[in-house]
Amino acid sequence: MSALLKQLKKRRITLGLKQKDMILRVGMSRQQYNRLETKGNPRLDTLELIAKGLNSELMLIPQEKLNAVREILENEKDFLAEQSSANKESNTFSDDPWKGLLEDDEQ
Known part of the structure; x- marks a missing residue:
């Protein structure tokens, strides 16, 4: 798993969010989000959307x-x-x- 995907998962857990919470925040299916967090190669716009859902900023x-x-x-x-x-x-x-x-x- 890439360092970025580990950071996304760690941030989600730190915020006390489950994957199903992120699904509602970012508007993607459970399978899409699960795949992205475990082995995904997300596009930049998807990363920006997830960062927003995690109250974070990409930089x-x-x-x-x-x-x-x-x-x-x-x-x-x-x-x-x-x-x-x-x-x-x-x-x-x-x-x-x-x-x-x-x-x-x-x-």
């Missing part, structure tokens, strides 16, 4: 910039993981508007 990245782009994406992933962890630890008013309302503050 060419020059080889000399590839490591910089990967580093940016990895840093963003780390940042988002830290934010998610911090959000889970903090109890904000919107998480529990009743918390502390009836408790004594003088404990």
